[in-house]
Amino acid sequence: xxxxxxxxxxxxxxxxxxxxxxxxxxxxxxxxxxxxxxxxxxxxxxxxxxxxxxxxxxxxxxxxxxxxxxxxxxxxxxxxxxxxxxxxxxxxxxxxxxxxxxxxxxxxxxxxxxxxxxxxxxxxxxxxxxxxxxxxxxxxxxxxxxxxxxxxxxxxxxxxxxxxxxxxxx
Amino acid sequence: xxxxxxxxxxxxxxxxxxxxxxxxxxxxxxxxxxxxxxxxxxxxxxxxxxxxxxxxxxxxxxxxxxxxxxxxxxxxxxxxxxxxxxxxxxxxxxxxxxxxxxxxxxx
Numbered sequence: 001x002x003x004x005x006x007x008x009x010x011x012x013x014x015x016x017x018x019x020x021x022x023x024x025x026x027x028x029x030x031x032x033x034x035x036x037x038x039x040x041x042x043x044x045x046x047x048x049x050x051x052x053x054x055x056x057x058x059x060x061x062x063x064x065x066x067x068x069x070x071x072x073x074x075x076x077x078x079x080x081x082x083x084x085x086x087x088x089x090x091x092x093x094x095x096x097x098x099x100x101x102x103x104x105x106x107x108x109x110x111x112x113x114x115x116x117x118x119x120x121x122x123x124x125x126x127x128x129x130x131x132x133x134x135x136x137x138x139x140x141x142x143x144x145x146x147x148x149x150x151x152x153x154x155x156x157x158x159x160x161x162x163x164x165x166x167x168x169x170x
Numbered sequence: 171x172x173x174x175x176x177x178x179x180x181x182x183x184x185x186x187x188x189x190x191x192x193x194x195x196x197x198x199x200x201x202x203x204x205x206x207x208x209x210x211x212x213x214x215x216x217x218x219x220x221x222x223x224x225x226x227x228x229x230x231x232x233x234x235x236x237x238x239x240x241x242x243x244x245x246x247x248x249x250x251x252x253x254x255x256x257x258x259x260x261x262x263x264x265x266x267x268x269x270x271x272x273x274x275x276x277x
Contacts, residue, residue: 022198048228084203084268098197105189154248162255
């Protein structure tokens with residue numbers, strides 16, 4: 001019963017902060033609300049006993065990616081006055097499109113499988129670092145190595161793109 | 171009914187939250203014109219999909235989906251880095267982050 005209340009509170013808080021990300025006019029506030037949303041999603045991972053993903057989500061998303069976003073926002077020096085706003089018609093259309101997407105997904109998943117299934121999982125060891133490490137370094141080791149190449153490519157690309165070109169300045 | 175009894179403790183609740191998060195992210199990606207907020211909405215949608223994958227992984231008692239979530243996070247990190255550096259470069263040229271200005275990228 002108490003778990004039920006906790007998960008309902010966490011879920012509604014997640015949706016509320018996600019809505020605030022979209023609705024707030026100030027980009028920096030959007031970033032802060034997004035960090036809170038990621039922390040709440042992390043709490044859901046913990047409730048499903050996915051410990052490794054909970055930690056990785058907190059470090060990578062709430063830590064690294066959001067700080068990157070915040071840095072770029074500070075670098076560009078944006079404020080409320082130059083915030084571009086869409087027209088009313090476009091906003092209304094987007095609301096209808098998103099709402100129907102939500103309804104379609106809910107209807108598609110309504111008749112599927114897991115009504116009433118508790119999140120006490122069958123195999124409690126699944127989300128732990130040991131099990132996932134075993135999987136990652138045996139079955140998915142090729143994908144893991146390719147990931148490192150992707151990261152190097154992203155790093156080089158980011159530095160090349162964001163660098164100032166000296167030739168143009170002179 | 172079983173569903174009424176178990177709302178909140180069932181895995182359906184996490185599925186519902188994931189679907190709602192995805193819809194909110196999609197609405198944000200369609201409404202906002204700030205390029206950076208748009209990237210943030212895409213991150214929100216990616217996280218919704220991650221949550222759904224973890225839910226199904228918990229249901230089936232199978233770790234493969236959690237590895238997939240790990241790779242999604244890796245790709246999302248790379249995507250955010252490259253996307254933000256493209257935004258910085260475009261901001262230097264255009265002095266704006268309005269997404270309507272970015273149609274000049276095609277030239």
